[in-house]
Amino acid sequence: MQQETALTQSVSHAPTAEHTADHAGHADHLQVASFTYSVANSKMAMWLFLASEMFLFSVLIIAYIIARYAHPEEHALLNVPLTSINSFILLLSSFSVVWALSGIQSGNQTRLLRGLASVIVLGSIFFLLMMYEYAEMSHHGVTLSHPFGMAFYALTGFHGAHVLIGLVYGVYVFNRAFNGVYTKENHWGVEFWGLYWHFVDVVWIFIFTVVYLI
Amino acid sequence: MSDPQHLSAGADQHGESHAAKHATAGTYVAVLGALAVLTLIELVVAYIPIVREPLLIIIAIGKAWLVLQFYMHLRYENKILTWIFMIPAVAVGIVTVIMQFFV
Numbered sequence: 100m101q102q103e104t105a106l107t108q109s110v111s112h113a114p115t116a117e118h119t120a121d122h123a124g125h126a127d128h129l130q131v132a133s134f135t136y137s138v139a140n141s142k143m144a145m146w147l148f149l150a151s152e153m154f155l156f157s158v159l160i161i162a163y164i165i166a167r168y169a170h171p172e173e174h175a176l177l178n179v180p181l182t183s184i185n186s187f188i189l190l191l192s193s194f195s196v197v198w199a200l201s202g203i204q205s206g207n208q209t210r211l212l213r214g215l216a217s218v219i220v221l222g223s224i225f226f227l228l229m230m231y232e233y234a235e236m237s238h239h240g241v242t243l244s245h246p247f248g249m250a251f252y253a254l255t256g257f258h259g260a261h262v263l264i265g266l267v268y269g270v271y272v273f274n275r276a277f278n279g280v281y282t283k284e285n286h287w288g289v290e291f292w293g294l295y296w297h298f299v300d301v302v303w304i305f306i307f308t309v310v311y312l313i
Numbered sequence: 314m315s316d317p318q319h320l321s322a323g324a325d326q327h328g329e330s331h332a333a334k335h336a337t338a339g340t341y342v343a344v345l346g347a348l349a350v351l352t353l354i355e356l357v358v359a360y361i362p363i364v365r366e367p368l369l370i371i372i373a374i375g376k377a378w379l380v381l382q383f384y385m386h387l388r389y390e391n392k393i394l395t396w397i398f399m400i401p402a403v404a405v406g407i408v409t410v411i412m413q414f415f416v
Contacts, residue, residue, distance in 0.1 A: 146394045150401045157405040161412045179359075186352055194345040197384050201338050297385045301377045308373040312359040313366050 145291060149298045156302050159254040160309055166250035167310075173247040176239045178232050179311050185228045186307050192221035193300040196293040206283035208276070215273040215289075218296065222266045229259050251310070258306055261299045268292050336383050344383045351376050 167174050199214020233252070241248040272292045275281065281289055336344075351372050358368050382388040387395050 142390075143394065143397070146397045150398050153401050153405050157409055161409055164409075164412065179356075183352070183356055187349065190345065190348045190352065193380060193384055194341060197336075197341045198338070201335070201341065204335065294385055297380055300384075301380050304373050304376045304380070308355065308369050312355055312369050 141287075141291065142294075145294050149294065152298065152302075156254075156257070156305075159250075159257055160305065163250040163254045163310060166247045170245075170247035173241050173245070173251075176236060176241060177311055178235060181228060181232060182307065182311050185225050186303065188221050188225045188228075189300050189303050192218045192225070193297050195221060196296050200286065200289050200293055203276075203281050203283065203286040203289060208279070208281075211276050211281060211286075211289070212273070215269065215276055219266060219269050219273060222262055222269065222296075226259060226262050226266065229255065229262075254306060254310065258299070258302055261302070265292075265296050265299050268295065335386055335389055340383060344379050347379055348376055351379075 195214045195217035199211045199218070202208075202210025202214055236248070236251070241251065243249055243252055269292060272289060275288060355369060355372050358365060358372065361368070381398070387398070
């Protein structure tokens with residue numbers, strides 16, 4: 100961190116007239132190095148954030164397990180076939196992210212845009228099917244005031260909120276991609292958002308197993 | 314951060330060589346296929362009366378491992394990122410398993 104600050108400060112000072120070409124070249128090198136540190140730091144920050152998110156989800160999963168064994172009859176109301184389709188949709192959206200990323204890594208803007216659009220469409224379908232399942236569950240009397248419903252909605256709703264945030268963020272990334280911001284050399288924004296989206300998928304893998312299959 | 318360049322991707326002087334270290338498109342397709350097959354196996358295992366729960370958890374860990382290693386590129390990153398994620402993951406897993414004995 101201190102190194103990054105030092106490097107950034109070095110770069111931010113505008114070169115004076117007496118700077119030679121060697122100095123300019125040195126400044127360019129520092130600018131690249133500064134950006135490298137910046138990307139490295141933001142990547143580490145994202146992983147630290149994702150690690151902290153695990154604790155939040157684990158608390159909700161434990162609360163759900165307690166409620167699930169106390170109310171087995173409500174658990175039987177869960178729509179496993181619909182959620183299985185939703186699982187495949189989310190896995191496919193994760194694939195679309197890496198497909199888009201590998202596209203821009205090889206300079207293919209069209210693949211980037213198509214991949215990002217696919218993620219937004221698939222993520223939206225996932226969210227809408229989740230809302231449909233909620234309507235179905237509440238029709239069967241499993242509401243927020245029910246102990247099982249409270250644990251179920253808290254866990255899946257918290258995950259759904261992450262999907263929604265990922266979608267809004269995805270639209271922002273798509274807009275930037277559409278405006279040609281990302282290039283073969285500079286596509287860190289896509290990868291950064293991709294990390295978040297994949298994490299949402301990883302969490303869903305465990306939610307699907309613990310909530311719907313066990 | 315001992316080696317920040319290895320954490321970075323994209324617009325750096327090592328951008329291209331770093332990108333080359335990422336998985337190929339073929340690997341991404343293979344991982345998607347593996348994830349789909351594992352999900353189908355999960356759906357079958359869910360109806361097995363015995364050792365169902367440990368099997369389902371193992372398959373879920375396997376699926377998560379595939380996403381982390383190949384889609385999130387942990388396999389190609391500095392190992393410090395793996396530790397940042399795996400230490401809390403293992404801690405959370407242990408606590409969740411312990412909680413099973415109190416349900």
